[in-house]
Amino acid sequence: MKTTARGGGLETDPSPTRRASSGETGLLFALALAGIGLGVALGLPLVDGTIHEIHAPGGWTLFLGSVTGLVGTYFAMVMVLMASRLPLLERALGRGGVMGWHKNLSVLAISFILAHAVLTTVAYAQISKTGFSHEIGVLINTYPDMLTAFIALGLMLLIGLVSLPWLRRRLSRENWWLLHLLIYVSLVLSFAHELVLGPSFVNHPVAQWVWGLAWVLVGVAILVYRVCIPLLRSLRHGLRVVAVEPQSNGITKVLLEGQYLDDLRLQGGQFFEWRFLTRGRWWQAHPFSVVDLQGDVIRLMVKPVGDFSSNIAQLKVGTRVWFEGPYGNFTVARRARDRALLIAGGIGVTAIRGLLEDLPAGSRPALILRVTSKTDLMLVDELERLANERNGRVYILSGDRTSVDLRTIAGNIKDYRSRDIFISGSPGFVEAVRDVFLQLGVHRRQLHVEPYSI
Ligand SMILES: Cc1cc2nc3c(=O)[nH]c(=O)nc-3n(C[C@H](O)[C@H](O)[C@H](O)COP(=O)(O)OP(=O)(O)OC[C@H]3O[C@@H](n4cnc5c(N)ncnc54)[C@H](O)[C@@H]3O)c2cc1C
The missing domain is CATH 3.40.50.80 (Nucleotide-binding domain of ferredoxin-NADP reductase (FNR) module)
Incomplete structure (x- = not known):
């Protein structure tokens, strides 16, 4: 974040017309890909034979159950991708934008998957001429991988419930965050029943491979951008707290020193997710903007608002610091x-x-x-x-x-x-x-x- 003498171009250009930035191009590309994916998820049941369910027992209810399942799981896939810290998405949307999409897609995913479970159970109950609750027992006991699918649905509904504003306000941010990670367990548990029972996948090996590969790629993105790169960068740059200075207005100034920090290509206005490796805090990462970078020293200013930020003033000099980032498109x-x-x-x-x-x-x-x-x-x-x-x-x-x-x-x-x-x-x-x-x-x-x- 050195003063960039971008000079001439922008300074002398009187035109207020906006040039498309690389972030916008990335956004268009990501939107186009997501749109194509949604088109495939919606179109697949029309071309792979699932549509014929409307003429079979269960009819439209069964067909809509299949479509909502496929589309809901597709929304879940994009939702997980939004949390992967993929640089293209972070640059295009900024952290607030990415997390906004993540949140909205999670609402859509849970709603569609719930609709899928209800519609499919109703259709199967119509076919076997039994009641809704009796059919749940039949599905769990006689169909492969349905027990895990029902557990997955239960976890998803639990996450939906604790995310409702009136309940979420009663939980600490950390507890809510830990609970919401159950969504990943839920998606893994439900995967087998999609392939074994989903009409778009049964006897469609290409669809099975593409679906499986798409999930593997999303998993790799999470592993690379949320685990491997942050870990390697943290080890390479070796940041440690070198000064903690409480200011008169309650703010704490923290200086972190490391090595090769120029390589991070930090831009002014960006932030990192910081993890201070002390006993009670190592598992929490919180975002703080970089005030400045002088040589290999980063300056942070932290306002006490809750547990984590209030404890910053007690940090010991020498504490090791791991980080994710730099993030943000406020540049x-x-x-x-x-x-x-x-x-x-x-x-x-x-x-x-x-x-x-x-x-x-x-x-x-x-x-x-x-x-x-x-x-x-x-x-x-x-x-x-x-x-x-x-x-x-x-x-x-x-x-x-x-x-x-x-x-x-x-x-x-x-x-x-x-x-x-x-x-x-x-x-x-x-x-x-x-x-x-x-x-x-x-x-x-x-x-x-x-x-x-x-
Ligand atoms: C992009 C960005 C840059 C920031 N830069 C600074 C900065 O330079 N200096 C500074 O003092 N504060 C900054 N903050 C705010 C700081 O992250 C929160 O005040 C801090 O995380 C609060 O944690 P807590 O446990 O002390 O309080 P809590 O009581 O847990 O949280 C207080 C509020 O902070 C927000 N918050 C808490 N944890 C997180 C998190 N992990 N991610 C996002 N928001 C969270 C929530 O809205 C919450 O309501 C920044 C936040 C963001 C999103």
């Missing part, structure tokens, strides 16, 4: 205009600091620091220096929510329509500022956000 690569308006709510300044450093000389950035009280301000001197070096300005907006109208941001920065607008901070703050600019008629693509929660 200058998103810029399509000469000028940028950077808006940080409280601790959101950590990502903005890195972004500002990557803006070219003469780019005249405008930076808004929004804080409840002036005592919450941080990094002001260096932000002013970085802004001045780029002929830009820093504005401070302090006061509680009742006394500060976020619309004054637009009032201060008259040319906001011709700037890329970057917003980071708490999800509530980011959403409120984004809404202000949308109401003012700013185009969605002009707004780039990094909410500090996923």
Whole structure:
């Protein structure tokens, strides 16, 4: 995240037209692939003979049961892929976008798979002229791999239940996260019954191979990007805590030192998932933006909000640190205009600091620091220096929510329509500022956000 003298091109180009970034190309490619996959999942039952179920006993109910099963499991596959940290997806959608898709697809997958279980059981009950609950017993006792399929469904429903907002609020984030991993157990348990009983797979060896291969590739992506690469990088760069300095405003500054950090190709505004290898904490990874990278030293600033972040101040010098990343597309690569308006709510300044450093000389950035009280301000001197070096300005907006109208941001920065607008901070703050600019008629693509929660 050194100042990138991208010079000429962007600075002198008066056109507000957006160039397609590599992230957007990647997104189009990923969407096209996902669309083709969905088309195949929907079209397969029409061409492989499953459609003939509508003329057999059970009729449409059985056919819809088959289709919902296939499509639901396809949604589950893409949902798992979204959690694989595939660089193409991370670059194109950013972490918030990827996790948004992961969440929405999980709702679709669970709903379709539940519909599949209900419809198929109803159809089989119609065929054998028995009741719904009696048919469940028959399916489990007489059909191959149905016991594991029912256990898989039970696990999936449990995850759906604990993810309902009123129940999720009662669980700690860590407990919910551990529970939600059962989805992987559920998908493994249900796999055999898909091949043995699914009409699109029985007597269709090509479909069986393609389906199996697709799942293997998704599994490999998870193993490579979530386990192998983070492990190898962590070992290679050998990061350790070299300083822990509580600040007067409750924030803790943490310095991490390692080796070959330039090789990470970190961009300003990006973050890592950090894992501090101490007894109680090693199993939790939390995202924190990199404030800056000086030589082989990374600076973090952490605000205490819960267990993990509050314990950061107790970290011992010498603690080993493992990490995943760098992640995030809240970087200058998103810029399509000469000028940028950077808006940080409280601790959101950590990502903005890195972004500002990557803006070219003469780019005249405008930076808004929004804080409840002036005592919450941080990094002001260096932000002013970085802004001045780029002929830009820093504005401070302090006061509680009742006394500060976020619309004054637009009032201060008259040319906001011709700037890329970057917003980071708490999800509530980011959403409120984004809404202000949308109401003012700013185009969605002009707004780039990094909410500090996923
Ligand atoms: C991209 C990004 C960059 C961030 N950068 C910084 C930073 O530079 N400095 C800083 O102080 N904070 C930063 N945060 C916020 C920080 O990750 C959370 O405050 C921290 O993880 C809270 O954990 P906790 O156990 O202390 O609190 P909890 O009580 O567990 O969580 C408090 C809130 O933080 C969010 N959160 C908790 N764990 C995670 C997680 N693993 N992933 C995503 N969100 C989580 C949840 O919304 C939760 O409601 C960033 C968050 C994101 C998503």
